[in-house]
Every structure is written in structure tokens, then in C-alpha cells.
Amino acid sequence: MWKNIASTFLTLAVVLLIAVAALVAWGKTQYTGPGPAQVAQCVQVARGASLSAVSKTLAEQGAISNAYIFRTGADAAGKSRDLKFGSYLVPPQSSMEDIVGVITAGGPSTCGTEVIYRVGVRADSVVLRDINPETGAYEERVKYDPATEQVPEAIAKAEEQADARLRVAIAEGVTSWQVVEGLKRADFLSGDVGSVPAEGTLAPDSYEVAKGADRAALLAEMEQRQSAILQTAWDARPFGLPYENPEQALIMASIVEKETGIPDERATVASVFVNRLEQGMRLETDPTVIYGVTEGRGVLDRGLRRSELSRRTDWNTYQIDGLPKTPIANPGRAAIEAALNPAETDYVFFVADGTGGHQFSRTLEEHNAAVARWREIEAQQGSGG
Template sequence: MFGRKKQTPPADMPSQDEQQPRVAPRSPSEAIKPMAAPPPPPRLRRKRGGMLSIFSGLMTLFIALAIALIFGYGMVEREVTAKGPLQEDKVVLIPRNTGTNEIADILKQEGVINQPLLFEVYALVNRQRGQLKAGEFQFKAGTSVAEAIDTLVQGKAILHSVMIPEGLTSEQILSRLYENEVLTGDVAETPREGTLLPDTYKFERGTTRQQIISSMQAAHRQALSQIWQRRSPELPVKTAQELVILASIVEKETGRADERTRVAGVFINRLMKRMKLQSDPTIVYGLVGGKGTLGRGIMRNEIEAATPYNTYVIEGLPPGPIANPGRAAMEAVANPSRTKDLYFVADGSGGHAFAESYEQHQRNVTRWRQIEKTRATDSDVDRADPDADLRGQLAPAGPGAATGKRSRAFDASEGTDKDPLKNKSYDLNSAKNVPTLSQP
């Protein structure tokens, strides 16, 4: 009977006792205790770079500054919008070339603000420093610092105005500009007659008189260019300058808007028939030039006096304008009424009676003389010269009225208390009323 042969491990293989480490026997109490978990592996700490540390610090500083600025701006915003110390509306003049700090001092002195440093800081924060404008400004009662800055930045300066009536000569216009105390400076030379457009011109304090003259000249050129382009093709006037000359005569003959085109039509008809214009205002201008008025009525011998402007003597138009006509007068000459009228005379209502024939005109003259006879008083006629012809530029016997007889129409614009050029409130667009006259 064979038995199993006992195998022996190779010599190089460790024995079972060598493969399993021997553990010391534990007591029953230790055996039932859980085994402790192994400790975690140690964390490796990375070394921070220098740039990262700097960036982190800067970000922290920036955030802190931003919070401080927002908080500070909120406080400033509350202060600048608070009601100011001004008790009532006030006008303050800010001179030209004034710095922000100087503006702040001016507003402090005028009682508009009480914190000039706050004014400067807020103007700087809002990037408005250097944009504050000079001029004359009105600040309302209780104006805050922010509102004061807005007023100066938006440039809402107070505007003044100068009114130049139609029919003034260039010398008279200059006199009116020099009477205005808000305007400054001198005018280099008297503008040529008929190159200024009468109107109401607005300006800020500090504007020069030369600037107003330049504005009037530019406005005249623009208006004349537009009107000349729209003129009637049948006009006997050949140049824009001739249109201005005739418009100046129309302007001096009537101030009524509803008559201008008809008065212009009379002169156009006379030019086409080669008749003398016979306009009294041309006599006056030939005698006194740019001064504009005689200070009295026209004398009989002055009607026949030969001057380049006297249209009772010369043929056609005078060599230049006798005043500065307005836009309406130039429009009237460019597109006159199409009538056969050759004459006009005052009708007693502030207007004129027109006639196509000399006989009809004579009847109108007789009617006018009857009207002025009923109005006559002893205080309005100078008896020192019984041969004086008092037919002046506004009363108006009109073209062809020199009949050899004495006319009694009064020249309302020649140096009397009713002179529209002396009375600043006179409206040249309204009817001109003939003053009362006396019997000779």
C-alpha cells in the first residue's frame, strides 16, 4: 500500500511562518475594539508668487477706495443739491476769461452759494470745469450748487435786445446803438446806406456794437438775396442795389403794411413811363444826407433845388438808398401791385388815396386839403415863413403833387414831438397819423 508522498517546499520559498508576521495575541477586550483609522497624508503648502500677492493687495485697496468714493460722492451729492442761501432771484455777471475758482468767489460774494470749495470740487467731479460760461445769468431763490453749475454750463445767459425800426439811416442806427448802454465798443465806420436790415436783435451783455452791425449786414445780404431771386420778371429795376434804392423810398413814403405794394406799384409805373418819381423824402435826404431829418418842413425853393437825390429834378432813381428799408418794403418792390396808379395823396385816415390820372389826383388833393382845413390849429404852423411848403415825407402829397400851389400837408417826421424816429415806442408798422394844423 502506497502512501502519499509528502512534498517539501523549495528551499528558496519562505515558510508559512515567515510569510505571515506574527501578531501578539490580544486580549478579548482589545479584540472587540475598532481599529483606529490611519492619519491623513500631510498637505503640501505651495509657496505664493510675488505678483499674485501684489495684485491681491491692489484689488483690496481698489475695492476699499471705490467704497469710500461712492460714500463720499453720496455725501457731496446731498450737499450740492441742498437749497442754497439766495433769498430772492438775482442777476449775476460773470466776466469773460474767469476761472472756476474766481466764479465760485463771485457767486459766494453775490450770496448765490456759501461753499465755494464745494462748487469747485463738484464742477471738477462732473468734468464741467473749464466749461462754465461767461455772461449775465439769473439765479433763482434757493439755487443749489448743482443748479448754479447747470445754469453756467448750459449758458442760459440773459438776452437783451435792441429794436431798429425800418426807415432809419445808417447814422441814425448808429446813434441808437450808442444809446444802448449794454452794448460795448465803437463802430469802425458808418455802414453804407441801405446795407443794414432793420429788426429786433437779441444779444448778451458784453456784445459789441460792431457785432450788431455785422449781424445786421449779414441779415440784409441774406434777405436781399432771397427777395431778388423771387422778384417779378417785369421789374424795370436791373440790379439788387436798385431794388434797395426804390425800397428805401417806399419805406419812407408809407409805414402801412397794406399799402406798401401799392405805393411800390406807383413808383414802378412811373419808372416804366419815364416819369419823375417826385418823392419828398428824396428831397430831405439830398439836403441833410444821413442825418435823416430837417427839423422842419420842406421849403418851396428846396423842391426845385438840384441835388443828386431830388427826384423832383433828376430822372429815374437817385444814386443810392435814402434809408435802410425793411424786408417788407423790399418784398413790395420785388412784387408790386399791378395797377395803373401814378399818384397818391394822404386820405386823412393815416393812409393814402391813389389815382391813375392827374385829374383824379387833383380831386384827391382837394379832398385832403379840406380834411386838413378842418383840423387846423394856430399852434402847428410856423408863420415866420409864409412861403414854406410843409409837404413832408410822411404826409404826402405823393408823386406829381407839386402843382404850383401851396400844400398844407404836415411833415410828421421832421423834428416834431410826433417824430416816429424820436419816439422810441412808435410802431412803424402802424398807420402814421397826420398832426393837427393851423390855418395860414
């Protein structure tokens, strides 16, 4: 009898082991295999969220098929305590394993709702946008001008959402005064700014911030980034450039930034000004004159007057030799790199060509002909031709 009992028990144990093995294999397949979502999913992890809460949310939105398997797999991989706050876009049919990898790796958020305060050269704007999971592209929902308009209700509500991202975006070519004025109007920031940072020392970039972030601390981060960008470019510069120090390179970069918005032209524009410096010519560039008029406090919405071109200031490169006293804006990384890696040309002149770009010339005769063509284009545009 005991033999029969032992045999039966052994059989049941074997069957049970086989069943457990099959269940484990099935669970592993569920964990590593394609997920149920047929479109991209925006997976959000709240600050301090537990794996249990996240797995429940994922199951409810159809990103995973089984919350228990998701938690078990994450625990087995040793990642159950590694959740990183943020919003992450995951592709269609992403496996549970893939999703665990995304939400525990962290990094910049790639989806969800975000409010962006954009400090621009001509105007600031605040934009509410969120991602369309089907296309993976951000779509603008609401936009307003903080200098002239009231905060739309949708943006005010979004700023209060715990999972919404707040971002400050600084355009290339803005002045430090414009940045400070913009940050003062950003009502989701806090704290006093103090003095305006030195011109050119703020890095145009996108900065993710928390609600209530300190304005002065944000400006300090901008200065740190710009300093690092400039130092890296300075250390990698070729031999023989006409700059005595990184600050002079930054001044040149700001001029390049204001002279062209065409990425492919930056290095050529830089070469023109470098060639002029090396030949003892004056830079004679309008943006420096404009800065002498405005000192970076706003935009000059008119043409330069003859009296302004002839008035000597520390920035009027028609009247002074060499570089102006300070940068005339905050140049971006590309302009800094162009100033420190100018193209090898023998150009010393350039003028607008009517396409948004410039015509570059080696001689005054070539330049005068290019200017005449530009005048014709201006006349045709003025007459509607």
C-alpha cells in the same frame, strides 16, 4: 476674533457706502432741484472768471444753496471750463444745473447794466439802463443828448465798469453821414472813420461793442450785415420785379423806409412804387427831393419849397424818370424785404390819412378825394379842432 473684526469692518464699509450713496443722491437732488431764489437773478460772469469765483458769487447773492455742489456738478457735467463772459437773467428757483447750462452756453447778454448809444433820424441819445430782476424788464436810468449835453457822471462810471455792456443802436432810415457823425461822438469808441460809407450800405441794428472798439471796424461790420441781408432777400425775390440789380432794390427799400413808419404798410407802399415804375410813371416822392436838398447831412425841419420841387437833382423823382441815383437812407431788413416782396395791388397813389398811416388809391380821381380829406384834417389840426 478675526471673524468678528472682519464682520465689523464689513458692516462699517456697508454703512459708509450707504452714507456716501445717500450723500451723492442728496447732492444730485440739490444740483438738479429748484434753487433758493424767489425772484429772477442776474448772473454775471466776468472775463476770465474761474468757476470757483462764480460759484462763490452765486451763493452770496442767493442764486444757489451750495457753492461746492455747484462746482462739483459742473465738473461732473464736463462744463467747468466752459464759462462764457456775459450777464444772464435766470428765472426764479432755477436749479444749479440750469444756471450752469446758461453760463456755459453763452450768447447775447440778457441782463445787467448797459450803455446804449442810439443814432436816430432826428437826434442821437445815450441811455443808461439796467434790468429789474423782479420784472425781467430793462429800466432806463439816465439819458442825454451827446450833441448838446455833457456826459452824466453815472454814464461815465458805467462805461468804465468791466461788466457793463456797451451797445451802438442804429435806427432804421438814418443816413450814412448821420451814422458816421454819431460814431464820432461815441467816446467809448476809438479810431478814425475815414470816408463816409455809401448810402444804404449800413444795416440798422444793435451792435454790442467792447470799450475802445474801432469805429472803422464797426462800420465794416454794419456793411457786411447789410450786404448779407440784401443778398438773401435778392436771392429769394419773385420773378418780374423792375430791378436790374440788388442796388436798385436797395434804392427802392430806402424810399419805402422813408415813406412809412407803419410796418404793415411797407409792402403796400412798395407796390405803389413798383406799379409806377412798371407803368412808366414818375415816382414823385417827397423824401427823394429832401435828400437832394440835404444829401443826407441832417434833417430838413421845414416843408419843401416849390423851387426845390421843380429843381432837377439826381434824386428829385418829380423831375427824373425811374429811381434816384442812390439810396436816400439806410433801410432796415423789413423795408428791404418789402421792396423785394411788394404786395400785389393796383394802387398807384397814396396820401396821409390822419391816423399816421396812408390812404391808397387806384385812380387819380380817388386820390384827389383822399387828398381833399387830408387837407381838411390838416386844417382842423391847424385850428385846434
